Amino acid sequence: MWRAIELATQHRTHPNPRVGAVLVDRAGQVVGEGSHQGVGRPHAEVIALEQAGERARGSTLYVTLEPCVHHGNSPPCVTAIVAAGVTHVVVGVIDPDQRVSGKGISWLTDAKVEVTVGELADEAEAVDPGYFHHRRTGLPRVTLKTAMTLDGSVAALDGSSQWITSEESRLDAHVLRSEMDAVVVGAGTLRSDDPELSARHPEAGDTQPRPVIIAGAGELPTEAQLWRRDPLVIATRAVEIPSGDLAVVAGEDHPDPVAAARAIADAGLLDVLLEGGPTMAGAWWRAGIITRGVLYLAGKVGGGVGIGPFAGSFSSLSEAREVNIRSVRNVGLDLRIEFE
DSSP states (O other): OHHHHHHHTTOOOTTSOOOEEEEEOTTSOEEEEEEOOSTTSOOHHHHHHHHHGGGGTTOEEEEEEOOOOSOSSSOOHHHHHHHTTOOEEEEEEOOOSTTTTTHHHHHHHHTTOEEEEOTTHHHHHHTOHHHHHHHHHSSOEEEEEEEEOTTSOSBOTTSOOTTSSOHHHHHHHHHHHHTOSEEEEEHHHHHHHOOOOOOOSTTOOSOOOEEEEEOOSSOOOSSOGGGGGOOEEEESSOOOOSSSEEEEOSBSSSBOHHHHHHHHHHTTOOEEEEOOOHHHHHHHHHTTOEEEEEEEEOSOOOOSOOBOSSOSOOOOGGGOOOOOEEEEEEETTEEEEEEO
């Protein structure tokens, strides 16, 4: 199962899940391995079965996610497993997709295949947290990324913020971007910073997060770097855009955060990084759709009142929400704090 988990992490597959599979014969020898590579590509189980051929008969299949039982771009994996003569299937975690969610396991047991469920379940789910969050909530997993001074300002009152954090933290943030399906900013950031929103570090490779623009009431600039990168624009009305896709959602001056997040997921973007300014961060936080945060706490002290990470009022301590701090580590002169 550890090997299946390792295989599952090798590809970006959203909106499909990351899945790895390992086939072991009666003698304990690995006879097939596979990992899903994305929409329209063979599933991990099928790749492992084809690699094994006749050696699959009487074997045990280790797979990170419950085999599918529905017809999509590919036939159900359960039928291929039974047809190949696999006698035991070890499943890491049940698929939360309602089209599967236990049905694959029931189908296999009805076909007299022994099934074991829950082998390294937490680790198997951790392979693809965006997929699991989406299938359970209908929304993408939203990670807030922000950088602030030690005394809590993301910018000075004049709006200057480059650079609060160290070069090492900025590189780490690009690594974080490279792990995401999309990077989300508001139209204000687009107008003021003209960002590229790409992952710029040596290991990023060709897979880049898709830029998403949350449009407000103002006009979008027609000349911006993002138009070269096939952005998704989310607005409350039809607007002209030079390139990319437009999703019109509910909202008044700004798109409703939940409706915007749902539109992002509908575009197949299940794990997204929110890099908008305090106005957007505050609105999305109050909507309850930010489920993870990565905070870079700089080795700098502003020494006065600057601009905080969230716009809006914090009137009473009862309004604060508890979070679980998952990790704290030094990055250059700064601290990187991850919470959920």
